[in-house]
Amino acid sequence: MGPHLLSRWPAWVFRVAPGWWRKGHSCALLRTWCVPGVTTGQTKWPHSSWGVWGTSLLAHRGCSSVSSRPAEVMLTQERYPVQRLPFAVVSDEDLAAFERILPGRVITSSEELEAVNVDWLRTVRGCSRVLLKPQTTEEVSQILRYCHDRKLAVTPQGGNTSMVGGSVPVFDEIILSTSLLNQVVSFHGVSGVLVCQAGCILEDLSQYVEDRDFVMPLDLGAKGSCHIGGNVATNAGGLRVLRYGSLHGTVLGLEVVLADGSILDCLSSLRKDNTGYDLKQLFIGSEGTLGVITAVSILCPPKPKAVNVAFLGCPGFTEVLRTFSSCKGKLGEVLSAFEFMDAGCMRLVQQHLHLSCPVRESPFYVLVETSGSNMEHDEAKLAAFLEDALDSGLVTDGTVATDQRKMKTLWALRERITEALSRDGYVYKYDISLPVEQLYDLVVDLRARLGPSAKTVVGYGHLGDGNLHLNVTSEAFSPGLLGALEPYVYEWTAGQRGSVSAEHGLGFRKRDVLGYSKPPSAIQLMRGLKALLDPKGILNPYKMLPSQA
Numbered sequence: 001m002g003p004h005l006l007s008r009w010p011a012w013v014f015r016v017a018p019g020w021w022r023k024g025h026s027c028a029l030l031r032t033w034c035v036p037g038v039t040t041g042q043t044k045w046p047h048s049s050w051g052v053w054g055t056s057l058l059a060h061r062g063c064s065s066v067s068s069r070p071a072e073v074m075l076t077q078e079r080y081p082v083q084r085l086p087f088a089v090v091s092d093e094d095l096a097a098f099e100r101i102l103p104g105r106v107i108t109s110s111e112e113l114e115a116v117n118v119d120w121l122r123t124v125r126g127c128s129r130v131l132l133k134p135q136t137t138e139e140v141s142q143i144l145r146y147c148h149d150r151k152l153a154v155t156p157q158g159g160n161t162s163m164v165g166g167s168v169p170v171f172d173e174i175i176l177s178t179s180l181l182n183q184v185v186s187f188h189g190v191s192g193v194l195v196c197q198a199g200c201i202l203e204d205l206s207q208y209v210e211d212r213d214f215v216m217p218l219d220l221g222a223k224g225s226c227h228i229g230g231n232v233a234t235n236a237g238g239l240r241v242l243r244y245g246s247l248h249g250t251v252l253g254l255e256v257v258l259a260d261g262s263i264l265d266c267l268s269s270l271r272k273d274n275t276g277y278d279l280k281q282l283f284i285g286s287e288g289t290l291g292v293i294t295a296v297s298i299l300c301p302p303k304p305k306a307v308n309v310a311f312l313g314c315p316g317f318t319e320v321l322r323t324f325s326s327c328k329g330k331l332g333e334v335l336s337a338f339e340f341m342d343a344g345c346m347r348l349v350q351q352h353l354h355l356s357c358p359v360r361e362s363p364f365y366v367l368v369e370t371s372g373s374n375m376e377h378d379e380a381k382l383a384a385f386l387e388d389a390l391d392s393g394l395v396t397d398g399t400v401a402t403d404q405r406k407m408k409t410l411w412a413l414r415e416r417i418t419e420a421l422s423r424d425g426y427v428y429k430y431d432i433s434l435p436v437e438q439l440y441d442l443v444v445d446l447r448a449r450l451g452p453s454a455k456t457v458v459g460y461g462h463l464g465d466g467n468l469h470l471n472v473t474s475e476a477f478s479p480g481l482l483g484a485l486e487p488y489v490y491e492w493t494a495g496q497r498g499s500v501s502a503e504h505g506l507g508f509r510k511r512d513v514l515g516y517s518k519p520p521s522a523i524q525l526m527r528g529l530k531a532l533l534d535p536k537g538i539l540n541p542y543k544m545l546p547s548q549a
């Protein structure tokens, strides 16, 4: 963007011009940014200081080994109609056997168990009495072989950042943590192939490959806590799908321990391999129900040399869509993210996180990121796009950053919406894929349907991927509000041939809605695969597949 453009636009339009910070003209401009309360910290889920809500003190039916404390999250078996399947119960002999396999890494203390029995959203709670922390694939194999023989149920757990209660036990399943499987195995500086154990934290991997001039092909708000194995097991989407595609494309190989303890070594680093069925694909998105992922081989793209982030205000959703079309046309290959949020989201991050809105108040906001290899070239493209967007009224206000810290500040407005929602009350979350033209209709429709019974109804998400995050809050969990939301939201989505889970998976809380997006024949085939790979059903039971009547 040249000075001619800056002088053409009113002062409030672009408070920050690309390159200005780099060129050292930042002082006065910076002051418009560094208002009190703006934070640049990364979101790390789970956040220990988040509140506790929707709770009541209940007896621990059949869960006497976990201590009861005030304001506990309601036990899953109390809140939901779910029956324990006939698995064995962990005995003292079992604990002794685990101790022989994992000396000093068999955890039974109630304090540690409390944290791993509850999901980070604090909506589901199991009552496992043991947490196992293997360090090697061989140890995972020995544990599963033992559990398989004894018919003991196992819940694999990574960073425990699931949005759908997928990573905590429903009853007393053994928790198998990947937290000590945290080593990088290899990285190839030419191909960009990273091989690592499943428990590596995404943010640590990002740092590791960035130090070598590459980036991870995925990025999500939970990066500070989530494990790569959990990302792959849930086929996590996030902020870079638009640019690098899903994990089905970027994961090159997996090592998986099957339910009976056998090790499946598909840890290939090849880009092309058409020898037989591509078995690794089965485990990507299988939510720990078919095997435990112990290592991942993933293709990392080169680190972009030039990154710009624009945060723009749009007067309506039609303009958001037209801005997206214009972006694709004008930014082409450098467009790396197109995220949107509504005014309700902005209010939430302002109110609960004290973040500042960097542009004039608008009904919608979009975050556009470009990632390329030539700053001058990218800035010219971005300037042409922005000029056109302003001239045609698609965008009414905006700000652009190229400096790392300022870009993070802009990204925080979008990435920290989840955190702000969690501070607003009990959250009803829907993660939906829809034709992009219809993406916001459901939000409008629900606001009218729910009226004052909901505290907040907001829509945001990965517009570039056709992925809406519809979130509703109330002061406390309300069965009445839930009844107004479900199955309405799912029926509405199915009516558009959308998906009831775009990127968060089904876990425990959404497993019974699979039928809204998949036909009975597909669900039957899924059950067949589960029976083939895990005939005793010990791996992450009560998750993903619908309960059988």
Ligand SMILES: O=C(O)CC[C@@H](O)C(=O)O
Pocket: 221, 238, 414, 415, 417, 418, 429, 430, 431, 461, 462, 469, 470, 471
């Ligand atoms: O909290 C949500 O609903 C979405 C979380 C995450 O997928 C995001 O894109 O921020």
Ligand SMILES: [Zn+2]
Pocket: 237, 238, 461, 462, 469, 503
């Ligand atoms: Zn998302």
